[in-house]
Amino acid sequence: MLQFSDATRQQALALIEKYPRKSAAIIPLLHLAQKEFGWISEEAELAVAQLLDVPVVSVREVSGFYFMFHKHPPGRYHLQVCHNISCSLLGAETILDWIREHLGIESGQTTPDGLFSVERMECLACCDRAPAMLINDELHVHLTRDKLAALVEERRRQAPPPEPHPTDNHESMET
Amino acid sequence: MPQISLVSKNFQYPDQVELQAALSRGAWEQWKRVLAEKIPPAAIIEEVKAAKLRGQGGAGFPTGVKWGFVPKDSPKPKYLCVNADEGEPGTFKDRAILENDPHLMLEGVAITCYAVGIHTAFVYMRGEFYQPQRVMEKAIREATEAGLLGKNIQGSGFDLDVIVHMGAGAYICGEETALLNSLEGWKGWPRLKPPFPAVVGAFGCPTVINNVETMAGVPHIMRLGAAEFQKLGTEKDGGTKLFAISGHVAKPGVYEMTMGSSLKELIYDVAGGLPGGRRLKAVIPGGSSAPVLKADEIDVPLEFEAMAAAGTMLGSGAVIVLDETVSIPEVFMVTARFYAHESCGQCTQCREGCTWIYKISKKILAGHGQPSDLDLMLDLADNMNGKTVCPLGAAMALPTIGFLKKFPHEFLALMKS
Ligand SMILES: Cc1cc2nc3c(=O)[nH]c(=O)nc-3n(C[C@H](O)[C@H](O)[C@H](O)COP(=O)(O)O)c2cc1C
Numbered sequence: 001m002l003q004f005s006d007a008t009r010q011q012a013l014a015l016i017e018k019y020p021r022k023s024a025a026i027i028p029l030l031h032l033a034q035k036e037f038g039w040i041s042e043e044a045e046l047a048v049a050q051l052l053d054v055p056v057v058s059v060r061e062v063s064g065f066y067f068m069f070h071k072h073p074p075g076r077y078h079l080q081v082c083h084n085i086s087c088s089l090l091g092a093e094t095i096l097d098w099i100r101e102h103l104g105i106e107s108g109q110t111t112p113d114g115l116f117s118v119e120r121m122e123c124l125a126c127c128d129r130a131p132a133m134l135i136n137d138e139l140h141v142h143l144t145r146d147k148l149a150a151l152v153e154e155r156r157r158q159a160p161p162p163e164p165h166p167t168d169n170h171e172s173m174e175t
Numbered sequence: 176m177p178q179i180s181l182v183s184k185n186f187q188y189p190d191q192v193e194l195q196a197a198l199s200r201g202a203w204e205q206w207k208r209v210l211a212e213k214i215p216p217a218a219i220i221e222e223v224k225a226a227k228l229r230g231q232g233g234a235g236f237p238t239g240v241k242w243g244f245v246p247k248d249s250p251k252p253k254y255l256c257v258n259a260d261e262g263e264p265g266t267f268k269d270r271a272i273l274e275n276d277p278h279l280m281l282e283g284v285a286i287t288c289y290a291v292g293i294h295t296a297f298v299y300m301r302g303e304f305y306q307p308q309r310v311m312e313k314a315i316r317e318a319t320e321a322g323l324l325g326k327n328i329q330g331s332g333f334d335l336d337v338i339v340h341m342g343a344g345a346y347i348c349g350e351e352t353a354l355l356n357s358l359e360g361w362k363g364w365p366r367l368k369p370p371f372p373a374v375v376g377a378f379g380c381p382t383v384i385n386n387v388e389t390m391a392g393v394p395h396i397m398r399l400g401a402a403e404f405q406k407l408g409t410e411k412d413g414g415t416k417l418f419a420i421s422g423h424v425a426k427p428g429v430y431e432m433t434m435g436s437s438l439k440e441l442i443y444d445v446a447g448g449l450p451g452g453r454r455l456k457a458v459i460p461g462g463s464s465a466p467v468l469k470a471d472e473i474d475v476p477l478e479f480e481a482m483a484a485a486g487t488m489l490g491s492g493a494v495i496v497l498d499e500t501v502s503i504p505e506v507f508m509v510t511a512r513f514y515a516h517e518s519c520g521q522c523t524q525c526r527e528g529c530t531w532i533y534k535i536s537k538k539i540l541a542g543h544g545q546p547s548d549l550d551l552m553l554d555l556a557d558n559m560n561g562k563t564v565c566p567l568g569a570a571m572a573l574p575t576i577g578f579l580k581k582f583p584h585e586f587l588a589l590m591k592s
Pocket residue numbers: 229230231232233234235236238258259260261262263346347348349350351352384385386387389565566567570
């Protein structure tokens with residue numbers, strides 16, 4: 001069974017204290033779980049439910065509803081490209097094209113070495129610096145194909161030797 | 176020039192996020208004055224009413240009036256939720272406050288809580304706001320250490336905890352009752368109203384929900400006085416407003432304007448007009464939910480009533496400029512894709528309607544549309560406009576009607592027969 005590290009457990013208990021009702025800590029604890037395990041597996045949901053003493057379905061309903069909780073392991077570098085109005089006016093699709101051409105992945109997919117995954121995302125609230133994307137928790141703006149190439153190269157160099165990716169590519173959530 | 180620096184005055188200083196620097200520029204002075212002079216809470220509510228401050232989250236509800244709905248004699252605790260979920264496409268003004276002047280917002284939060292008798296405030300921030308979260312959490316820590324928040328503030332006996340609560344990627348959680356459900360640990364499904372949050376809100380208790388920018392206006396009302404603040408705007412919309420302008424303009428960004436300045440001035444005089452000598456085709460004036468304006472319709476005052484009279488809305492103050500090269504059916508598809516992705520699924524009309532409209536818009540772009548598709552989309556829009564638990568359905572219906580009625584020829588041109 002999946003266990004939180006002691007440090008995360010302490011953090012979780014402190015978080016629970018802040019709320020008038022334990023269940024309010026479900027989302028904060030799912031964030032902690034994702035930070036620790038990289039994604040939200042069924043075991044992670046169970047670990048959160050046990051810490052909060054709530055039924056696991058209460059956790060599952062929440063993790064299923066919110067877009068940020070990964071239902072599959074993302075790549076080490078998760079690229080989230082805004083494709084909303086201002087970003088698409090200023091070239092978001094050319095950014096996604098570059099990713100398809102050079103990394104061979106479409107929204108919802110991960111490179112075979114597990115290094116990069118990509119997802120289309122909705123407005124990031126920085127339309128004045130379009131096109132924009134997140135790489136994990138860093139915001140990158142005024143993107144061009146060259147700038148993206150440099151960002152990807154930099155991360156390739158920083159990354160430790162590749163491990164095989166734990167799951168196959170899955171279909172995008174897009175309708 | 177109708178530009179003005181009030182809320183945005185200190186955005187230019189990179190060190191404004193630090194408490195000491197912010198204090199040196201007058202941050203927290205009004206909060207200290209409120210406590211030192213023991214200003215009666217009711218007097219603050221009256222001041223905010225008289226200042227004609229209106230909610231800056233999109234709906235424009237008078238802020239002081241909203242505070243007045245909170246029952247005074249409730250035995251339950253009361254809560255403030257600051258809406259920092261900023262997800263309406265085109266909107267990025269709250270990010271500017273959160274990242275550049277967190278103490279201004281926090282001072283507004285403190286004064287609001289004191290006026291309404293609240294001891295716990297949640298800042299509900301969208302999950303993707305990593306940098307705003309870092310800035311806000313540090314600001315709260317510094318303000319608490321300096322005795323401006325926390326227990327027995329400045330020896331007044333007043334306690335206030337401010338907690339940053341991160342969402343997890345759902346536009347719907349910006350809707351105030353979805354926000355409450357999300358805060359409580361549920362999926363973000365909006366609630367039926369009534370009861371209104373002021374009476375039954377977070378955790379079943381009376382709750383005030385206000386936008387980040389609304390909070391940032393409060394210290395300025397206390398500093399200037401209601402009359403001065405109101406006069407910066409119009410009779411019904413006091414003060415100033417932050418506009419976020421993006422798309423095809425030379426200088427995209429956040430600009431603060433007096434209420435009632437014109438949309439045309441904002442685009443041409445403030446944001447530098449369109450780059451490359453291109454001509455204007457259309458403007459989405461208040462976030463993606465606002466019906467589009469054609470190039471010859473933009474001489475309209477930026478103010479809630481005037482925008483409504485022009486058949487659109489001021490909304491969140493997010494202006495997206497579209498030049499002559501833009502394909503309206505494409506912008507429409509991107510808009511529909513957003514609402515199809517973000518509909519929470521609770522109401523059938525919205526869940527199905529947004530998805531159908533998105534699919535039809537894609538079909539038209541692929542060259543497989545037929546003229547009757549336009550009527551079908553208008554029919555779907557009508558089915559959800561004002562007929563759902565929350566206004567997300569309307570937020571898809573209104574731009575649908577706007578784009579299809581104002582630019583039918585662009586859609587028809589994509590149809591073969
Ligand atoms: C679908 C939807 C999304 C919304 N998103 C936001 C948002 O991101 N931020 C916000 O302040 N208000 C948002 N609102 C408006 C809120 O419901 C509410 O009116 C506002 O937070 C009240 O604060 P104010 O009176 O200070 O504007 C949204 C409304 C709807 C229907």
